[in-house]
Amino acid sequence: MKPVFRIGGDIPLVGCLAFGLIDRGTNLIQVRPSSLCPLSCIFCSTDAGPKSLRRQTEYVVDLEPLLEAFRRLAAFKGGRIEAHIDTVGDPLTYPRIVELVEALSQTPGVSVVSMQSRGYLLTERLAEELSEAGLSRLNLSIDALNSELASKLADTPTYKVERILGVAEHLARNTRTDLLIAPVWVPGLNDGEIPKIIEFALKIGAGKRWPPLGIQRLEIHKRGRKPKGVKAQSWRSFYAELRRLEKAYGVKLVISREDFDIHPRPMLPIPYRIGQRLRVRVVGPGWFKGEALASTLDGQRSLTIVGLREPLPPGLEVHVKILRCKHNILLAEPA
Ligand code: SF4
Incomplete structure (x- = not known):
């Protein structure tokens, strides 16, 4: 584990990819309270987790300054804001995640609070607490239903997908939080799992308000991990596959930001230019x-x-x- 550096109120919360807030000129604000991750997925685009070779520090942000900065940014951008807790690791590593969700959901102008996770740290109890706190949607990445393969993809022997499937079902069936299952399609490794994941999402009732699935194309990043022998699919063949599966299962798989009511909004001014x-x-x-x-x-x-x-x-x-x-x-x- 890399040393953790605490981000207090004296460090600006806009400007760094690994923590704070990111505004890409829409009504969605990315909220990054922690860069930590307990897994070491073999395809991780940010080289996260205990097996990271390139990272030297992890960041955890104090809650109060993060909320203050978020409130200022939300007020600047106007209403119908989605607060999206995504991070370069897993948001559930943040010790005050329930408080964060609650405060974001109570911020004037926020209509949706969503979060991405691989669910390793999620329990039924925590899922209920997050839901009560105002979590509108969980984007849960499950890359395989086969236990051995799932653990191999996460490169973590203690990752037990069957436990996470149980928590996902509990969340979808028994809480107000919507579930979107977001596997990463790793060509040659989990092709056979994608149809099973679609069937699972449909069976447990994911996607009550939003689409039930957000299948992600594998992208190889310069500073991320690249699984041996795997080549990323072209966008063309990826979408062709999704359309084929859409027909087979009668479910929307080609999704766009309109499905989530994400639309352009003024962006925080960029006070600098390249070369300055x-x-x-x-x-x-x-x-x-x-x-x-x-x-x-x-x-x-x-x-x-x-x-x-x-x-x-x-x-x-x-x-x-x-x-x-x-x-x-x-x-x-x-x-
Ligand atoms: S892909 Fe996500 S869950 Fe997996 S190591 Fe990277 S940040 Fe962690």
Whole structure:
């Protein structure tokens, strides 16, 4: 397990992919309270979990500053907001997850609170608590019903999919929270499981208000894990397969953001541009090796300094050049 760095109120909560808030110019706000994950899935796009080779730090954000920042952003964006707790790990690692869900659901302007998880830390009791707290939908990733294969895909011997299937059924049948089952399709490894997962989702009554399934295409990321011998499907063949399965099972599988009422909204202004040079303050260790976490001197944005040979001590002020600033996620290199 990597050391955990606590993000308190002195570190801006917009600017870093690994924690805080992300606004991509829609009515959905991504909420990232923790970067931790108990699993080490062989296809993980963020190289999360105990077997991570590239990460050097995990982040956990204090609840109060996260809520304050969320309320400000929600007020800026207007009503019909979806607060989507997604994270670069698993949101259920956040010790105050029930309180977070409750506070988000009570924030003026929020109409939906949703969360992604692989359910390893989910119990029937916790599912009930999350539901009572106001969780509208759980996007639960189950990649195989076959126990051995599921554990192999999660690269975690203690991952027991049959337990998670039981909790999923309890959530779908006995709580007000809707369930969307979101397997990652890993070509050559779980092709035969996808039809079984569709049947399971339909059997337990997933998808009361939203589609029951959100099958995800495997995407290989430069900094993620790549399963040996697996090639990602093209979008074309992925959608062709989904359409074939739609016909076979009479269920909607090709989904779009309209199915979730996600629509464009003004985005937080991006105060920087690529190539701009500025002075920033180092505030903590970087998420991945060779990186540092910094804050702009006005305290408005966090940013990640990449390409470092040596760690930078907190408090140091350095000159950097912005390499990326899309959606206010700022990457910079020493200038
Ligand atoms: S895919 Fe999700 S659950 Fe699996 S290791 Fe990555 S972050 Fe954790």
